[in-house]
Amino acid sequence: MAAITTTAGRRAIPWGWIFGLGIPALVLARIYYLVNVVEVRDYAFFIGAMVQSLQLGSLYALIALGYTMVYGIIRLINFAHGEVFMVGAFISYFLFSGAPFALPWALLWSAVLAWGVAFILNLWRGSMTHPTVIAGGLVAFAALTFLLSTFQVNWVAALLLSMLFTGVLGVVIDRVAYRPLRGAPRISLLITAIAVSFLLQNTGLIVFTRNQTPFRPETDWTAFLQFDVLGGTVYTSRLMFLIPILTAVLVTALTLFVTRTRLGKAMRASAQDAETAQMMGINVNRVIATTFLLGSMLAAAGGFLWGLNFGSLNQPAVMGILPGIKAFAAAVIGGIGSLPGAVIGGLLLGFLENFMTALFPRQGDFPGLTEFKDTFAFALLIVVLLVRPSGIVGEDLSEKV
Amino acid sequence: MSDRETLLDMRQVTTHYGPIRVLHNVDMQIYPGEMVCLLGGNASGKSTTLKTILGIVRVSEGEMYFRGERADTLTTAERIERGMAVVPENRRIFPKMTVRENLEMGSYLRNDRKGIREDMDYVISLFPRIGERLNQMGGTMSGGEQQMLAMGRALMSRPKLILMDEPSMGLAPLFVEKIFEIIKTVNDEGISVFVVEQNANVALSVADRGYVLQTGEVVLSGPAQELLANEDMKKAYLGDV
Numbered sequence: 001m002a003a004i005t006t007t008a009g010r011r012a013i014p015w016g017w018i019f020g021l022g023i024p025a026l027v028l029a030r031i032y033y034l035v036n037v038v039e040v041r042d043y044a045f046f047i048g049a050m051v052q053s054l055q056l057g058s059l060y061a062l063i064a065l066g067y068t069m070v071y072g073i074i075r076l077i078n079f080a081h082g083e084v085f086m087v088g089a090f091i092s093y094f095l096f097s098g099a100p101f102a103l104p105w106a107l108l109w110s111a112v113l114a115w116g117v118a119f120i121l122n123l124w125r126g127s128m129t130h131p132t133v134i135a136g137g138l139v140a141f142a143a144l145t146f147l148l149s150t151f152q153v154n155w156v157a158a159l160l161l162s163m164l165f166t167g168v169l170g171v172v173i174d175r176v177a178y179r180p181l182r183g184a185p186r187i188s189l190l191i192t193a194i195a196v197s198f199l200l201q202n203t204g205l206i207v208f209t210r211n212q213t214p215f216r217p218e219t220d221w222t223a224f225l226q227f228d229v230l231g232g233t234v235y236t237s238r239l240m241f242l243i244p245i246l247t248a249v250l251v252t253a254l255t256l257f258v259t260r261t262r263l264g265k266a267m268r269a270s271a272q273d274a275e276t277a278q279m280m281g282i283n284v285n286r287v288i289a290t291t292f293l294l295g296s297m298l299a300a301a302g303g304f305l306w307g308l309n310f311g312s313l314n315q316p317a318v319m320g321i322l323p324g325i326k327a328f329a330a331a332v333i334g335g336i337g338s339l340p341g342a343v344i345g346g347l348l349l350g351f352l353e354n355f356m357t358a359l360f361p362r363q364g365d366f367p368g369l370t371e372f373k374d375t376f377a378f379a380l381l382i383v384v385l386l387v388r389p390s391g392i393v394g395e396d397l398s399e400k401v
Numbered sequence: 402m403s404d405r406e407t408l409l410d411m412r413q414v415t416t417h418y419g420p421i422r423v424l425h426n427v428d429m430q431i432y433p434g435e436m437v438c439l440l441g442g443n444a445s446g447k448s449t450t451l452k453t454i455l456g457i458v459r460v461s462e463g464e465m466y467f468r469g470e471r472a473d474t475l476t477t478a479e480r481i482e483r484g485m486a487v488v489p490e491n492r493r494i495f496p497k498m499t500v501r502e503n504l505e506m507g508s509y510l511r512n513d514r515k516g517i518r519e520d521m522d523y524v525i526s527l528f529p530r531i532g533e534r535l536n537q538m539g540g541t542m543s544g545g546e547q548q549m550l551a552m553g554r555a556l557m558s559r560p561k562l563i564l565m566d567e568p569s570m571g572l573a574p575l576f577v578e579k580i581f582e583i584i585k586t587v588n589d590e591g592i593s594v595f596v597v598e599q600n601a602n603v604a605l606s607v608a609d610r611g612y613v614l615q616t617g618e619v620v621l622s623g624p625a626q627e628l629l630a631n632e633d634m635k636k637a638y639l640g641d642v
Contacts, residue, residue: 262509265498265505266506268502269506272498275457276493276495277506278457278477279489280506281478281482281509281558282506
């Protein structure tokens with residue numbers, strides 16, 4: 001009898017089980033080996049690594065959400081998102097540190113952001129010359145100039161204001177750079193995104209600083225913390241609570257927004273089928289502006305927490321690049337376009353980065369994997385793209401017509 | 402009929418896609434409570450007519466009035482607020498939203514919660530199958546159920562005029578008849594219906610009047626019975642022997 005092979009007859013390889021059980025088993029075996037056989041680490045060290053992973057993973061998740069939301073709705077990989085994250089971090093820095101922000105630059109930022117506020121109001125009032133819109137823009141301009149050039153606020157206010165300003169900046173970017181290109185080939189949009197990214201990097205160099213900047217707001221949350229567990233001591237800081245909890249709050253708020261509110265539902269509808277959404281009377285441009293607002297707000301929160309976590313900000317031209325592309329990798333790994341995917345991808349990346357270095361420490365002639373820390377994200381990205389191109393929780397891409 | 406007030410009045414409407422003219426001097430009227438069908442072959446401009454009425458495609462020459470008001474300058478959202486609703490081609494249900502959320506999208510521009518709830522109940526009473534599946538994802542429904550859902554979604558805006566694009570497309574013949582029964586039911590409630598359809602037989606058997614479109618021009622129009630009896634019509638579209 002001739003052998004007939006069909007895809008239906010062949011068993012699908014249960015990658016989910018292999019990865020889901022196999023990898024944790026390997027990790028546990030390796031930990032056991034390091035602790036009990038060669039005795040170079042104690043269990044507390046790995047608890048510490050877990051805590052760190054959760055912190056870093058939360059930060060990646062916050063940034064990745066912005067990539068995935070924008071991609072979901074206009075199919076654009078927003079390469080400027082890493083720079084939006086950078087701007088968010090620096091704005092919060094200038095707000096809490098009271099460092100001098102030269103008046104001309106404060107005026108420039110205020111003008112851009114005030115125009116953004118007016119534009120957002122116009123989306124609801126229907127005209128840029130509506131009295132409410134003009135008044136809103138002027139008030140925003142005055143308040144921003146005052147705030148940026150002279151005012152010093154505590155870290156909570158700095159975080160919230162930075163989220164607000166950066167959110168508005170996201171809307172301005174969409175309106176100025178991306179909206180004129182709706183309907184243009186996707187490659188044009190992509191190149192524009194890269195241009196915006198360079199623009200923000202260099203504006204940052206001129207306006208913010210050219211140096212690495214210490215990031216130390218007055219808060220107890222950065223205080224050191226140590227506790228004994230499993231016969232060892234974990235050295236960490238109170239940020240182990242602040243970062244994951246704040247991330248969870250923001251992610252929950254975002255989830256409630258897209259599942260419970262009218263605008264949030266309109267956002268999902270537009271992501272699934274923009275033309276039909278328009279036929280229901282949904283103002284798709286307003287929905288896209290909201291997407292940029294929310295994505296950029298999350299990036300700003302990520303930027304602030306990033307500063308807290310590392311105690312300093314890299315100089316503006318480079319700060320956004322690596323976190324940006326890693327978070328982009330996280331979004332693709334989780335399944336781009338999917339909100340839970342971005343969170344899962346971000347956390348996974350945080351764990352991967354910390355555990356690969358923790359599991360393979362310097363040992364004799366072996367130098368350890370610390371030097372290769374930044375490559376893991378992209379190695380995982382390649383593996384995921386080979387095995388499951390739609391990402392971990394992503395929908396089957398072949399479904400899209 | 403011409404002394405009655407029109408619901409929708411298209412006067413010498415011409416539209417373009419870029420430099421290409423699609424509709425040419427189309428005159429078309431829909432009166433309150435009427436069911437009008439627009440027939441024609443492929444690429445005759447049927448869907449474009451519907452998109453023009455809805456404001457997705459702009460009128461380049463001519464005028465359009467909806468409920469006595471100049472409408473060709475209004476945005477899509479404004480036209481929907483004034484009483485238009487659409488059942489798009491291929492139904493276009495939001496696949497990853499629940500049936501309930503799909504219905505809510507139909508009432509997106511409304512703010513009267515009580516009225517929305519009443520209309521939700523009304524849609525469910527009209528299509529009990531939808532009521533049973535409120536929490537199911539739209540994409541998991543069968544073609545017929547999706548057609549009902551698309552119809553229900555349109556009704557959620559409490560429209561004066563429902564625009565339907567090829568409701569019979571991709572459905573089994575038995576279901577096509579059922580869908581047109583449903584359309585008739587909705588029409589009997591006093592809501593005007595404008596159906597774009599290739600299946601001329603079924604459409605004319607329930608419609609009051611019909612227009613026939615050929616390469617963007619109205620070549621024939623009249624009461625449905627007359628069109629059914631028309632010799633040219635029989636040869637070209639009805640496929641009768």
